[in-house]
Amino acid sequence: MKIFVTGTGIISALGTGTEATLQSLLSGESGIDVIRHLSTGHKEFPAGEVALSNEDIAGMLGVGYPENGLRTVLLGITAAREAVSSASLADTDLKDAAFVSGTTVGGMDKTEKYFKSAFDAESKTEDSLELKYNDCGYSSAMIADNTGCFGMVTTTSTACSSAANAIIFGANLIKSGVTDIVVAGGAEALTKFHLNGFNTLMILDMDTCRPFDRDRAGINLGEGAAYIVLESEESVKRRNVRPVAELSGYANTCDAFHQTATSENGEGAYLAMRKAMDMARLSPGDIDYVNAHGTGTPNNDASELAAMERIWGTQIPAFSSTKAFTGHTTSASGSIETVICLLAMQHGFIPPNLGWRIPINEGGIPITGTDKRKDIRNIINNSFGFGGNDSSLIFSKCQLH
Template sequence: MNIAVTGEGIISAIGFNKQEVLQSLTTKQSGIGMMKHLQSVHRELPVGEVDLSNEQMKEMAGIPVSQMMSRTALMGIIAVRQALTDAGISVDDILARKKKGESLRIALVSGTTVGGMDITELCFDHIEEDDNVSFLQHHDCGSCTNTMADYFGFFTEVTTLSTACSSAANAIMFGARLLKDHQADIVIAGGTESLSRFHLNGFNSLMILDHERCRPFDATRAGLNLGEGAAFVVLESDETANERGVKPHAYLTGYGNACDAFHQTASSEDGEGAYLAMKEALDMAHLSPKEI
């Protein structure tokens, strides 16, 4: 089975949709800057922040401003909406078909590291209030995915994966497997994550955050910059895409995963885990390293 990518959606520090992101990339625009929305004691640290408030994103998605929702779920909703539109999938049409019992099996697979931690942290800001535990209901990683699924109302399967930085990549791989195992007709897969104090405090304790823009591979490199955003793709078989009359943007021909148990936060010096994962992806796609 050929896995086609028929829709793409993204919101990030360098653009609120894929056209803006591409424009920023081709014109070498950086999204790294000082914090505007996240409240942290480490405000001197540069981050890649989506320059929209939660209220602005709720307005974009048609969500009541008074409704409590994690920033992670909000960005995910916006990115999924874009991906569905890009793939020519109408939410109203799917819901109408669902009422008639004709709905497609559409799965949502979302990757995230800490889910609604941004809401959980508000519990401590209201520690003396009796109802402060209400902030904890969004803590579970799956809560964000469920919130996204409830917003759209037509997903037949909802899955959350949390494997740190590889969460979204694993979500896409899992989505492809759902299609190949005929467990779904269409899969929306990707990841979403908002910045939180937990992120900054954790990475700062590891002493790997740069106080300037990061400089990968540079002799003066001093660490990384944290960021936030969401990106999702629509995956479906060639057959389903042809039936819907849509032209794929690309094909997912190979992917790989490997377990590197060298250290809790560090990769092995010989790169064995990364090598095995890349080799698996190349082998599946029938490619050699020289062809990359």
């Protein structure tokens, strides 16, 4: 059974909306800058923050309490509403549709604000009520309810592969006939919790990140949200909509090596890409572009490159990491980079791997200038999370009916 993408929505450091994202990608302008919104002492680390403040977004969306104090939710609603409207979904289309969202920090920004007073008072103050929104599920339910009346809502939470796994589960819901339409993706705001967490692992770069560069020194975190509308062939025909692309293959595997490090030979990543190609019935030579996970840490990029070399040898297709554009948007990265891949396919360009200078080895040379290719047929999008949670999605150009 074929599964199509019929709509996209996105917000990130590259701007608000699919069109703004396209313009930023084509101009080669990174969204990474000094931290402005997040309350942290670690201003030495640049990040891909969404330029708008919570007040700006809440005003734009017309939402009040508690949504206006939950950045993940605000980013999520912005992207989900765009996805639904770009797929021309009416309210009646949503009542049997599913909303599947990936997030890990959920409402942690609110928790950070109220935890100390609630903890010191042993929960005897009203502040402790705000901790309720910490749960990932509430974020998804609030995003869903501010987007439409969905028939089913759930949340995947697998750290940096969360959004990719939401898309995989969404595709399985359609393949199984549970529903015809799924809005899937992820949302994640930058928080003090994970900025500091990544800092304890000593994998944040004080300079702009340089994925796949020999001298890369770590991650710049980012934030944002993106959703895509997945739809069965039957539903696409019934609604007479034009698909953006086909989700032709996907796989999730586990590196099963370490909670925060990846294996030297990239076993999990290798298996994910292989299995996704098997499902899509594509051979390695059919892949025109790999949007790599490419976080910019020494460990991830070496391991991912090793996995690519196991599949393609010295003939690795055009590849790049777009994290030097957006920062590492953690749980949202799978869907944010999916939208970037779909733009690349539709507009015939390969987004450059900004910041790259020196190759890791002879084969590992990513695309750096905006590479104009007329025909990008098949794209692999990689998302890898803590615990060696590795997901690959393949998007293919579809024949218009």
